[in-house]
Amino acid sequence: MPWWSVAIVAFLIGFWKPINGWKTFGSGFVGVGLLWLIVAGYLHYRSNGMLTIKVGQLIHLPSSTLMLILTAVFGGLVGGMAAVTGFHLRLLLSGEQNSKK
Amino acid sequence: MRIGLVPPVGKFLDPFHGFWQNVELKRLEKVYQLDFDVLQAPVTVLIDDRLVSHIFAENDHDLYFAQGYVTAKDRLWQMEFQTHVVAGRLSEIIGQRTVEYDRFQRRIGMTYAAKNMLETVMRNPLSREIVSAYTVGVNAYIDSLSPKGYPIEYKIFDYTPEPWTPLKCMLLAKSMTWMLAGSGTDLKMTNTLAKFGIDTVEDLFPRYPQNPDPVIPKNTPWNFDPLPVGKPQKEAYPDTMNQALPFEPNPANGSNNWAVSGTKTVSGYPILANDPHLDLNLPSIWYEIQLFSPSVNVYGVTIPGAPSVLIGFNQKIAWGMTSGGDDVTDWYQIKFRDDTLNEYFHDDTWKPTTRIIEEIKVRGEKKIQDTVVYTHHGPIPLYSDEETFDGNIPRLHAMRWLGHDPSNEFLTFYRLNRAQDYQDYVAALSHYSCPAQNFVFADTAGDVAIWHNGKFPLRFQRQARFINDGANPEHDWQKWVPHQHNPHIKNPDRGFVSSANQNPTNSDYPYYLGWFFPQYRGKRINQQMLEMDSIIPDDFRLLQLDNQNLQASLIIPSLLRFVDIDRLTLEETQAFKKISTWDYVNDANQIAPTVFDIWQKRLHAAIWSDEFGGNGSYRFPSSARTIQLIMDEPNAPWFDNIHTENKESLQQLVNSSFKDTVTELTKQLGEMGNQWRWGKFKGVDIAHLGRLPGFGKMGLNVGGGLGIVNAIGKTSGPSWRMIVSLEPEVKAWGVYPGGQSGNPGSSYYDNFVDAWMEGELDELLFLKSMDTTHYRIQSVIILEAGK
Numbered sequence: 052m053p054w055w056s057v058a059i060v061a062f063l064i065g066f067w068k069p070i071n072g073w074k075t076f077g078s079g080f081v082g083v084g085l086l087w088l089i090v091a092g093y094l095h096y097r098s099n100g101m102l103t104i105k106v107g108q109l110i111h112l113p114s115s116t117l118m119l120i121l122t123a124v125f126g127g128l129v130g131g132m133a134a135v136t137g138f139h140l141r142l143l144l145s146g147e148q149n150s151k152k
Numbered sequence: 153m154r155i156g157l158v159p160p161v162g163k164f165l166d167p168f169h170g171f172w173q174n175v176e177l178k179r180l181e182k183v184y185q186l187d188f189d190v191l192q193a194p195v196t197v198l199i200d201d202r203l204v205s206h207i208f209a210e211n212d213h214d215l216y217f218a219q220g221y222v223t224a225k226d227r228l229w230q231m232e233f234q235t236h237v238v239a240g241r242l243s244e245i246i247g248q249r250t251v252e253y254d255r256f257q258r259r260i261g262m263t264y265a266a267k268n269m270l271e272t273v274m275r276n277p278l279s280r281e282i283v284s285a286y287t288v289g290v291n292a293y294i295d296s297l298s299p300k301g302y303p304i305e306y307k308i309f310d311y312t313p314e315p316w317t318p319l320k321c322m323l324l325a326k327s328m329t330w331m332l333a334g335s336g337t338d339l340k341m342t343n344t345l346a347k348f349g350i351d352t353v354e355d356l357f358p359r360y361p362q363n364p365d366p367v368i369p370k371n372t373p374w375n376f377d378p379l380p381v382g383k384p385q386k387e388a389y390p391d392t393m394n395q396a397l398p399f400e401p402n403p404a405n406g407s408n409n410w411a412v413s414g415t416k417t418v419s420g421y422p423i424l425a426n427d428p429h430l431d432l433n434l435p436s437i438w439y440e441i442q443l444f445s446p447s448v449n450v451y452g453v454t455i456p457g458a459p460s461v462l463i464g465f466n467q468k469i470a471w472g473m474t475s476g477g478d479d480v481t482d483w484y485q486i487k488f489r490d491d492t493l494n495e496y497f498h499d500d501t502w503k504p505t506t507r508i509i510e511e512i513k514v515r516g517e518k519k520i521q522d523t524v525v526y527t528h529h530g531p532i533p534l535y536s537d538e539e540t541f542d543g544n545i546p547r548l549h550a551m552r553w554l555g556h557d558p559s560n561e562f563l564t565f566y567r568l569n570r571a572q573d574y575q576d577y578v579a580a581l582s583h584y585s586c587p588a589q590n591f592v593f594a595d596t597a598g599d600v601a602i603w604h605n606g607k608f609p610l611r612f613q614r615q616a617r618f619i620n621d622g623a624n625p626e627h628d629w630q631k632w633v634p635h636q637h638n639p640h641i642k643n644p645d646r647g648f649v650s651s652a653n654q655n656p657t658n659s660d661y662p663y664y665l666g667w668f669f670p671q672y673r674g675k676r677i678n679q680q681m682l683e684m685d686s687i688i689p690d691d692f693r694l695l696q697l698d699n700q701n702l703q704a705s706l707i708i709p710s711l712l713r714f715v716d717i718d719r720l721t722l723e724e725t726q727a728f729k730k731i732s733t734w735d736y737v738n739d740a741n742q743i744a745p746t747v748f749d750i751w752q753k754r755l756h757a758a759i760w761s762d763e764f765g766g767n768g769s770y771r772f773p774s775s776a777r778t779i780q781l782i783m784d785e786p787n788a789p790w791f792d793n794i795h796t797e798n799k800e801s802l803q804q805l806v807n808s809s810f811k812d813t814v815t816e817l818t819k820q821l822g823e824m825g826n827q828w829r830w831g832k833f834k835g836v837d838i839a840h841l842g843r844l845p846g847f848g849k850m851g852l853n854v855g856g857g858l859g860i861v862n863a864i865g866k867t868s869g870p871s872w873r874m875i876v877s878l879e880p881e882v883k884a885w886g887v888y889p890g891g892q893s894g895n896p897g898s899s900y901y902d903n904f905v906d907a908w909m910e911g912e913l914d915e916l917l918f919l920k921s922m923d924t925t926h927y928r929i930q931s932v933i934i935l936e937a938g939k
Binding site: 053054055057087090091094095097098101102104105106107108109111121122125126129 | 161162163165166167168169170171172174175176177304308844845846847896897898899
């Protein structure tokens with residue numbers, strides 16, 4: 052499974068259970084962001100941040116906690132945008148159906 | 153895709169596939185089981201508390217398969233990256249900015265050298281088997297990986313591992329050969345000769361030091377009839393004035409080794425010690441391993457990518473290496489017929505050149521084609537209209553390098569790993585060509601020995617030291633120094649053998665071998681060894697850590713006499729006090745070594761740069777020769793700065809360089825204080841091999857220094873410290889500044905560094921049999937043979 056498979060899941064959820072634009076984005080953001088945060092956080096704390104510190108320095112982050120936040124926010128953005136895309140596609144398709152009526 | 157050098161963000165951050173997956177949680181005790189069709193019988197790998205693999209196989213094929221497999225498991229990225237570096241393939245990973253580096257590696261024929269070696273290695277059934285089985289083992293590991301399991305560097309640089317090949321093992325061997333035996337000063341010496349004449353050359357660049365303390369003790373008789381060394385009848389030599397950048401032997405690539413016989417030890421058995429000094433990186437250049445099969449039980453270190461053990465011991469013998477430092481590169485001025493470079497003149501006829509078309513793939517850009525022209529001497533690394541590379545390389549000259557000649561060093565190590573006594577050791581060494589090494593030896597039977605060992609062309613002095621006439625066949629390499637004539641000694645009267653890259657012999661040795669490093673380390677080791685008695689292994693640990701600065705103790709008393717104390721400022725007086733009360737020990741917390749380090753560099757430059765400086769076309773006389781000049785000829789004309797009308801004296805240079813030193817240090821570090829302490833000032837860097845920020849250990853506070861037994865420089869130093877006691881039950885200790893795992897996300901990535909800094913050694917676990925339940929064994933991998 053490639054790294055962006057999580058975006059497909061968010062996309063499908065956004066498509067399947069549309070609420071409204073911002074809320075769909077929010078749930079995609081929180082869903083994927085939280086998932087990434089939990090997995091990354093587990094690896095971070097179990098290893099005392101051994102690798103987080105190094106990668107943080109590699110990309111010139113002032114603290115390794117920021118590495119966790121960066122991961123969560125990036126995952127959140129991917130999830131949120133994918134969900135919104137799903138939501139809008141649903142709108143588009145249902146809009147077309149409505150106009151056919 | 154990757155933009156510039158930034159890794160692709162999503163792929164990299166994703167905790168299920170990206171870098172987070174490289175976090176290695178503390179290893180649990182467990183047994184893995186893996187199946188491999190190519191195995192003839194099951195192999196058991198016991199992994200100890202230092203993450204060293206102890207491989208138990210029922211035959212040699214399976215043994216080297218498993219060595220390849222576990223080495224790749226721990227060091228895959230390093231292995232492959234280093235072969236890309238040697239072969240001039242960095243641009244495939246990095247892009248445009250490494251193209252010139254890659255081109256240089258192609259021009260000096262690194263892959264050409266590796267291919268020549270491969271042919272020889274594959275012709276011998278023994279070396280063919282170990283290299284082939286090892287290759288299959290590495291590939292078995294690569295095939296087992298999915299992208300999320302790739303070492304983190306692949307994710308950062310965004311590329312994937314390619315299959316391992318036998319050629320890659322050869323490339324690593326050639327990389328070592330180039331590093332230790334690829335430099336030369338022929339161009340600078342020829343320029344120096346043209347400008348100053350032969351008398352000055354002989355005076356300032358003596359082949360042997362004052363008060364020599366060579367590897368083979370003075371007055372050791374040579375038990376062979378020397379071959380005559382030819383001299384050319386035609387005495388015409390090229391004059392040359394080619395711009396060149398410095399590419400002299402790197403004084404950081406030295407090493408120490410010694411072995412003492414049982415007459416000087418408490419146990420009554422020999423003890424052997426070795427610490428090779430190389431560039432320090434993470435992952436480390438060395439990888440520890442134990443190999444066990446019905447034909448061998450050996451423990452030691454090897455380079456990831458090289459099958460067998462390179463420095464180590466078995467149940468009967470131990471051996472170690474220091475770089476020989478012999479000159480095995482010569483340059484030939486070539487007369488081409490025209491600018492197509494299709495023909496060159498040699499032996500009164502026009503001979504055709506050969507060409508190798510090199511293709512340099514560049515990431516994100518079009519690939520580049522480059523043509524390398526070869527004469528029978530070797531390749532032409534630099535054409536007439538090109539900017540010089542980072543090398544002491546003349547234009548349109550052919551490079552004659554022993555590293556290009558076919559050889560089979562793998563066979564030497566295969567045999568050394570299995571050697572039982574002195575005879576076996578000498579037989580193993582007879583296969584060895586390049587880079588020449590001082591192979592120290594000791595065994596449980598009580599013998600100690602050292603061979604300055606390698607293949608050496610039989611050359612007249614002029615031929616080896618200066619640029620040669622490529623058209624004159626008398627200037628070609630003709631014959632070789634027979635192996636039995638290599639300088640060696642067994643069980644000398646003084647009860648020990650040692651080497652530290654100094655001259656292998658005194659001036660009565662009949663052949664020319666090269667110029668060698670100053671003998672400060674060698675002298676200090678020999679002084680200490682002569683005094684030592686009732687030796688226990690820990691005494692050798694302390695000797696490896698010896699920080700006595702012999703160079704400083706030789707020169708400082710002479711310099712202090714010249715310092716005009718009345719005219720020193722307050723800061724200068726402070727610094728003068730430090731230097732004049734110094735015990736010449738380069739400990740980390742001392743200030744005097746810092747002052748001396750800068751002072752001697754400034755003084756050296758002040759003495760020589762007016763005559764030898766400028767565009768870097770000339771070689772500078774050595775520090776040892778300079779010390780001799782200061783002590784014995786304080787009125788020599790060299791002390792005058794030829795660019796001024798006044799006549800400068802040694803006293804003036806000593807004073808001005810001292811004042812400059814204090815000014816420089818104050819400017820850089822502020823008032824004299826903690827920042828001036830040697831360990832802080834030097835700040836040893838163990839950088840990541842791919843120079844990734846955050847992945848190295850930087851600014852380490854340790855003593856020592858170049859020219860000191862504990863030869864820790866800014867970025868180089870003892871890369872493996874080993875001590876072996878050759879008792880009936882062989883015992884050994886060792887440490888290197890790194891860790892067994894190449895994964896920056898593993899706690900075994902740099903876990904030896906602290907012990908290395910403290911000067912501690914770990915006891916090495918040398919198993920006599922497959923002891924699965926040994927208390928130091930943490931996990932077991934069983935490689936099952938296919939059904």
